[in-house]
Amino acid sequence: MVDVSYREAAEVGKRLLAWYNEAKRDLPWRRTSDPYKIWVSEVMLQQTRVETVIPYWNRFIERFPTVEALADAPEEEVLKLWEGLGYYSRARNLQAAVREVKAKYGGRVPDKQEEMLALPGVGRYTSGAVLSIAYNVPVPAVDGNVFRVLSRIFLIEDDVSKPAARKKFEALAEFLIPPGEASNFNQSLMELGARVCMPKHPRCERCPVHDMCRAYKEGVQEDLPVKGKKKPPRPIDIATGIVWNAGRVLITRRPPQGLLAGLWEFPGGEVAGGESHKAALQRIFAEKWNLSVRVQSHFANVQHTFSHIRWNLQAYTCEANGGAAAEAEDTRWVQVWQLADFPMPVAHQKLAKALAGLV
Incomplete structure (x- = not known):
């Protein structure tokens, strides 16, 4: 794992939690602790901006307020409500997964990682996000924002497109979670990446840990994270x-x-x-x-x-x-x-x- 002391981890956690409590956006899925509704938001937010997702999430939850409502709905109606969000396999996988939750768990979203990961279309990020945010389970939730934030704070130059790098980042993210604060801490990492530690022109002067950020000290924050080049479409x-x-x-x-x-x-x-x-x-x-x-x-x-x-x-x-x-x-x-x-x-x-x- 990355060389991080317990003292450094504790300080990062303390600062990010304080910043998050003051600066977090008022988003509709943050007003609920319902794991199903949080799950829907996480699936919608994959590859999609928050501003775009909000009206879709509101309409979707109004029409399908529970696991059972989505599980029992015709697929075509689900796809129609998803229309315009793109990546339609997300909607089909979500419906397949909630049908399994209804059948196997009586409609209660599992609170164990191995059970979440066994559901259709649920990967390590979605599982970690739902478990930590809804149930406060101390598991990592590493998405693009978290890759970026952690690679800069701790100057990690591993190619984030490689499976070995993901394991390293997940281990670090889990190590950093303050006791009893998995929900807010994981969201603080996501929020920092979305609003401050941005892909281009990061707002380092607004960052609560900029004086601890190893990349900032070296002046290489805009060079991270390291990513393999994608082929053009x-x-x-x-x-x-x-x-x-x-x-x-x-x-x-x-x-x-x-x-x-x-x-x-x-x-x-x-x-x-x-x-x-x-x-x-x-x-x-x-x-x-x-x-x-x-x-x-x-x-x-x-x-x-x-x-x-x-x-x-x-x-x-x-x-x-x-x-x-x-x-x-x-x-x-x-x-x-x-x-x-x-x-x-x-x-x-x-x-x-x-x-x-x-x-």
Whole structure:
């Protein structure tokens, strides 16, 4: 582990707790000790800003106030409430996990780490956050903010993308927890990283431990944490059809596994090398839905970037030749005003809104 004395650990803990009690934001999930509601907030906050999460969390908890309410809800309704937050596997995993909590634990969120970690989609960070914040269990909760804070305070130059580094940071974070203060201390680390010890231009003069910060003393705080470089997202050309028949438009549901699983979208797919978007649409409709379409005019361009790919989507209005494709579980012909009832990826939400503006 990192060379940290008990005295140094105690001083860091004391200062961060005092600072947190004075400076913490009034967030809705901090007004409850309900582990389910805290769990929902932690899942939503992954890869998403606090300001974005607040209205989503409020709506979600209003509709699904208990483990049982979420466990019993139709998945499509859950995904619709999640619409716009992205990373939809989070919502599906959360619902699968609470169903297990209902079945195995009578609806009570487990307070033991091995039980939390056995739930679908629950990793070490989420488990640590829920157990420490809701139950005050002295376990670490190391996310990006905590990696950054600890790497700077204790000048740790390990690559945080490596599993060995995570173990080191978790051991250090656990060592630092003051007795009986796991909930507030773990939140103090997160809060400091979000508001003071920021990725760029850290506000060191506002930091309660800046005079103890080893990176600050060396003037290298902005160089930490050390991270392996990510590959840039791979561009993919997508052809999408706004297919009309008898005043209705065609939407299809994505497969139950994979990217954006289970969401509805305007049909289409990847453009092959050397293929035009119009030719791609005719090929894709014939292959996937046995449907002949007449591609009419360009409708819109939409770009959307995921962590690993970037969609360059071109949409065209089309007309079905020889009648409509048969409706099935994953295929619907709907009125434009009905599109708002279906959970859709952000790129397709933009198309739906543009379409509604033209009708």
